[in-house]
Amino acid sequence: MKANFEVITADNGESWTFFQRNAQTALPFNWHYHPEYELSLVLNASGSRYIGDHIGACDGGDLVLTGPNLPHTWAVQAVAADRLIAVRVIWFTHEWIERLCATCPEFQPLLRWLADAGRGLKFSDAALERIRPLIAHMDDATPMTRLILMLQVLDVLKSDQPVQLSSAAFSGAPDRHGESRITRVTHYLTTHYREPIDLRQLATLANLTVNSLCRAFRQHTRASISEYVARLRIGRACAELIDSTKPIATIAHDTGYRNLSHFNRQFRASKGMSPGEFRTSFHRPDAG
Known part of the structure; x- marks a missing residue:
């Protein structure tokens, strides 16, 4: 089965993309890829994640980063009728990170950390709990505040020890x-x-x-x-x-x-x- 190419676009005035979807009873199998990094937070879900050639169980919450052009999808259902699936997705490009690093050398560790994202990274439950409130504030934040929150998210993630998912x-x-x-x-x-x-x-x-x-x-x-x-x-x-x-x-x-x-x-x-x-x-x- 061929993965579908997906086009990601950023809103005017923003250099990266934030997306959320609430009150889902299920997420259909949508095997796809794109040139952007994708950070996916999936909550209240039970089923399977597919990252490259990795297949793993998703039960409750899942926080995964996929690298450019790595096929991926989730096929999950709500864990209970009164706890519907919530999805939060962040997309950003490698060029965006490189521009940050060129302007501010403090971001250089991000490039080394992102090198492993080509295989997909699953972050710990502790990192997920630290990330949740940051992402929760993104929806109604101004573009500048949302960017600050995004940088805080990246800072939390780079201090975690994620599990690599797909084969190199x-x-x-x-x-x-x-x-x-x-x-x-x-x-x-x-x-x-x-x-x-x-x-x-x-x-x-x-x-x-x-x-x-x-x-x-x-x-x-x-x-x-x-x-x-x-x-x-x-x-x-x-x-x-x-x-x-x-x-x-x-x-x-x-x-x-x-x-x-x-x-x-x-x-x-x-x-x-x-x-x-x-x-x-x-x-x-x-x-x-």
Whole structure:
């Protein structure tokens, strides 16, 4: 299933966008993406969130930041008839953040923090409770006051320790933590992950011994080379399962697996479900 492109526009006189929706009994499945960052606060909801290749439960409140062009949606119902769903959404562009940083160096940490948003970030319940009153005041605030509230929201979020949701491979997020020699290796793997991996070839590319490469790679990516390649393969397989009708065996082969059983085991270990179950969850009757 292809994600829909969504156009976001800001009101005249404002450099970012705030939107709210109240008294919803349900949110339909609307798989979409856009070039803006999106901070979504969903309250009184029970169901599932879909962020890239992540599928997770949403029960009560959810505060999630998605990066540019990362497909996402929620499919939820009100937790109770007397507690209807409330949605608050903030959209802003990378260029907006860059302009802030160029004018005020105090905002520079935001750029480093937003680097991980390409995979989707779920914030803690504590952060959600601190954010709620700030966002609640945005609706009837003047544009200047709303901007001040927005900056306070960002300040709260950057001090939290959110959970990354989607795989790096799905969103195309590059490795931003590695030094140049490890970055050369990750870039190579991004292109050649379908092929058998030769550690000696990778070590030569990084100008390291095999043992030094393995240590440095884990230090900078927090994964072994085999784990990293598996993430790339599974991430690409997820995209194919969502966007195409190819047989699962074909997808397994095209993403570097020569053994379908091995693919099924790795997929279940990564996603907690079989490839078929994953595909079915994205082709719900109400998903179109």
